[in-house]
Amino acid sequence: MARTVQPNMKLMAVMEEAGVKNHGLANRMQEASRLDGGEALETSHSNIQKYRTGVTAEPKPRTCAVMLNVLSELVKRDLSPADIGYPGVKLDRKPSLALVESFESPLVITERLQMLGEIDVDDTVLEIVDFALEDIVDRYEVEGPGRLAPEVIALRRRIHELTLQRQHPKQLERLYELAAKLSGMLSYMAVNRGRFPLARMYAKEAFHVAGLIEDPELQAWVKGTESFCAYYMGKYGTAVALAKEGLQFASEGPQAIRLLSNGLARALGKIGDLNGVHAAVERANTLAEILPVPDGLSPALTFEPYSQARLAANIATAYLSVGDYEKTLQYGHQVESLVDGSDxxxxxxxxxxxxxxxxxxxxxxxxxxxxxxxxxxxxxxxxxxxxxxxxxxxxxxxxxxxxxxxxxxxxxxxxxxxxxxxxxxxxxxxxx
CATH class of the missing domain: 1.20.930 (Transcription Elongation Factor S-II; Chain A)
Structure with missing residues (x-):
């Protein structure tokens, strides 16, 4: 006897609540399956449509588990197979709700900052953290701050624990460098999530730690991130001031390229200073020609110098803000193909x-x-x-x-x- 096909109203309702369409759910499931250690899925939007319409009676346990993890994260509560219309599916293990909001409370940051004045770790541990930090930078624009912030927080807490132990001076300096970079990364991620007060607190912590080891390049990077935060808060005068402060630390070094383009030029564009934009762009372009910069499109979140392509993308934004649309199109088209070929x-x-x-x-x-x-x-x-x-x-x-x-x-x-x-x-x- 032929099976009666009935729409899966429960799945439709949960997807509606989650604000996700067929394409979106399929893409999220593919990505989640590649990251959770299980079998990778090739779920397509047409598969999701078949689940919704009831053409496919129920998914396999692995597919159902991944679907539940994705939808649970979106609706911010644990879901069971029955909640999405599949009471008969038996899962190998209970799906866990992914952490959606992943930043620390201001109290945690403050307490850690106060304890930094108090004082042997294996060098291999520090190398592993170094590798982990680089890996997060590489993955950032594919996975985003929501997924990666918990990893950075875990590393930051571990480094904090190690700084409270007695260390050799050189090891302690490496720990402080890692601590400053991890706090700086959390500041950058918080800006991307619109969590501006948290971003400013993480930046304050990062700048303080970088100052303890007298690392002007790292201090310049943090000031660039503070300027980035002020820019997206709409505080363009503050963004200009912070970028200029960062340039005092960067001098003519690699971080100056980011400070001049992402910080100074874009903020000056927002306040209508065309001459200031021209001067910042000219200086940044000159530095990019004489300093060793990476090829292609450098990551947005990186402690390395900006590439020519990343620089050009920021220049396009600066000229857009100040009303020079011809230059916006010139620089925008210059990087279009590189951007389209990137992750x-x-x-x-x-x-x-x-x-x-x-x-x-x-x-x-x-x-x-x-x-x-x-x-x-x-x-x-x-x-x-x-x-x-x-x-x-x-x-x-x-x-x-x-x-x-x-x-x-x-x-x-x-x-x-x-x-x-x-x-x-x-x-x-x-x-x-």
């Missing part, structure tokens, strides 16, 4: 949004092409949204409002739908 979905989104905004604000607007790029940008970042993409997507949305065109109205609708789905990860509400 950075955020860079793909941000460069597209900069180009799109320049296209609609230029003297000869191309609304159709701009909206196409804007919609692509939203699609790229839907699974791992961050604060910067949220801000620029809405800035582009504002720029399209003056056009009475169906394409512009379509983007507004797509933006509203996208915003509802990613609000918990990247919206301004996270800044409180």
């Amino acid at each position: 950075s979905v955020w860079s793909r989104s941000l460069v597209r949004l900069d180009i799109a905004t320049a296209l609609v604000k230029s003297s000869s607007p191309d609304v159709e092409q701009a909206v196409h790029l804007g919609a692509e940008a939203l699609t790229f970042s839907e699974e791992r949204p961050i604060r910067s993409v949220w801000q620029r997507a809405h800035e582009f949305g504002t720029a399209t409002q003056s056009f009475d065109a169906s394409e512009a109205r379509d983007y507004q609708e797509v933006l509203r739908d996208w915003s509802d789905r990613v609000r918990d990860f990247s919206s301004p509400a996270k800044a409180s």
Whole structure:
């Protein structure tokens, strides 16, 4: 006797609550399956559609477990197979709810900072932490702050424990360097999540620790991250001041490239200082020509120098803010192919949004092409949204409002739908 096909209303309801579509759930399941140590899944959007419609009666235990882990993380509670319409599926182990909010309380940071003045570790332990730190930097733009912040916190706590033991001076210096970098990484991640007060506290801690070992390059990096935080808080004058402070530590060294482009030029653009933008860009370009910089698109979260491509992407944003749309398109198109060939979905989104905004604000607007790029940008970042993409997507949305065109109205609708789905990860509400 043929089986009666019935829609899985429970799965549909949970997906609706989670704000995830077929494509989104399939992509998240593929990614989660590659990271949890089990069998990798090749779930597609058509598979999800079959589960929703009841064409596929129930998933295999492994598929069901991964689906539950993903949906549990999105709705912030543990789900059982019965909750998504599969009471008959027996799991090998109970799915665990992933940690969604992963930063520490201000009290923990404060207590640790106070204890740093108090005083033998195996060098291998420090090397492992070094490797782990580099690995997190490499994975950051693929996995994002929500998934990786717990790993950084665990490393930071372990390093803190070791600093409280009696160490040889050289080992203690290495521990402090790692501590400063890990706190700095947490500051950067908190900015990406819109957790600005936490970002500032982590930065304060990182700068203090870097000062204990008198590491001006690391201090310059932290000031760059503080400027980055101020920029996304809309405090552009503060972002300028922090970038200039960082440049005093960086001098003409590698960190100056980031401070000049990501910090100074972008913030000066927001306050309309075209001459200041030109001067910062010229100095950054000169340094990038004489200093050894990496090829391709360097990671956004890195303690290494910015590459030419990363520099150009930031210059495009600076010129967009100050109203030089020709230069925005020049620098944006310069890095487009490198960005598209990278793992950075955020860079793909941000460069597209900069180009799109320049296209609609230029003297000869191309609304159709701009909206196409804007919609692509939203699609790229839907699974791992961050604060910067949220801000620029809405800035582009504002720029399209003056056009009475169906394409512009379509983007507004797509933006509203996208915003509802990613609000918990990247919206301004996270800044409180």
